[in-house]
Amino acid sequence: MSLLIEYLKDEQLPSHLTEAKKLVRDVAKYIIVGEQLYRRGFSFPLLRCLEGEESQYVVKEVHEGVCGTHIGGRTLASKIASAGYYWSTLKNDCMEYVKKCDRCQRFVEVTTTLFEKLHSVISPWPFYKWGVDILGPFPPAPGQVKYLIVAIDNSLQKNSILATAKISG
Template sequence: MDTIIKFLSAGELPSKRHEARNLRVRAALYALVEGVLYKKSFSLPYLRCLRPSESVYALQEVHEGICGQHLEGRTLAQKILRQRYYWPTMMKDAIEFTRRCDKCQKFTPISHTPVAPLTLVVSPIPFSMWGMDLLGPFPMASGQRRFVVVAIDYFTKWTEAESLATITSAKCEDFFWKNVVCRFGVPRALVVDNGK
């Protein structure tokens, strides 16, 4: 940042040609106002550039100061950015700062995200792919029916359902034959969870 300040205030350029060109390109993103360096921003007013010692103080105050909320790294950096402060390694420094915070390490809830990313199952043709599941037991209805068998088309989200008194493979096959195959034709795929 010192080289940018020298260039903007006195027009000093490095002796090497490619370094001078890089400095000019980088300096176009900054402005020097009354001796203070600011980063230009499209959506926000100018952001005041902080030196390393000032950036550590800003991280401490926002993270654990009077109104500190012990935010995680990215959120901490975004909050400092909303306060109109900036330095080039802001995101990396905020993440490292929160990793060194003892309170955050002890009391931050652990994320239980799935190990494998979820994949979207898409059906290109209506009524070609159905999902089927059993629900219940529910409170007793007429005819001692306590369970529901449900089939849903993946493309249109059309739903077919029927109540059952007991769950048997014959009743599930009969439901699928009457409500899906006879009405919409034989599907290309049927997704079930095998009773889990």
């Protein structure tokens, strides 16, 4: 972040060529407003850039604070972004914090769905799950083929396509 701030204030590029190219590419996403670095967001207008302990405080406050609901890592990261904060390792920090949270690990919801035997789906009459469509006329193809007959068997999940020259009744 310090390289970004230096470049935005003084427009000084680093001496290493690859770092300079990366910095010029990334600097378009950032702006300085009143000595504070902000990132232009896609969904949010400006996200305040945080570093170090300040970012850890925000993660802890959103996760465990007054309105903290001990949510998962990805949701925690999106809540922090919607609150107007950003740092480069936001998602990874949130995922790691949730993994280390004692309450989240101890009181995780256990799935209580009951298992059931599988039931066969029986067709009320033969060929009930078939679908046949006739497409065309198309411009004549080799062999004077103008129509397509498409048959779909939903029970076996098979498709058949037949090209034909004429449709006869």
